[in-house]
Amino acid sequence: MLLGRTMYENSNMDGTFDAAATANNYLLLYGAFENFVIVDRIGSTLELVPHLVGSSRRPTGQRGALLWFRTGSNVVVPQAFRMLNIATTA
Numbered sequence: 001m002l003l004g005r006t007m008y009e010n011s012n013m014d015g016t017f018d019a020a021a022t023a024n025n026y027l028l029l030y031g032a033f034e035n036f037v038i039v040d041r042i043g044s045t046l047e048l049v050p051h052l053v054g055s056s057r058r059p060t061g062q063r064g065a066l067l068w069f070r071t072g073s074n075v076v077v078p079q080a081f082r083m084l085n086i087a088t089t090a
Contacts, residue, residue, distance in 0.1 A: 002030070022089050031081030041070040 001007060010029075017025035049064040075081070 028084035035076045035080045044069040
């Protein structure tokens with residue numbers, strides 16, 4: 001818990017920062033994540049691939065299918081988030 005809110009970890013954010021380099025270090029994102037919306041587009045597209053090819057670029061005698069489905073996300077209120085940036089200069 002941090003300031004009454006549940007904390008989650010994201011491995012894509014910087015976990016440490018290098019004080020010897022000039023860089024932006026985004027270490028913490030705090031906010032109301034109920035303003036973050038994930039939307040799935042209704043429907044999908046299925047495409048039949050009549051001839052699959054192998055690593056030799058020759059047909060393998062197999063057939064395949066390609067399914068396309070779209071998902072998106074956005075923030076409803078961007079001001080609901082704050083990011084901690086510890087900028088360093090070399």
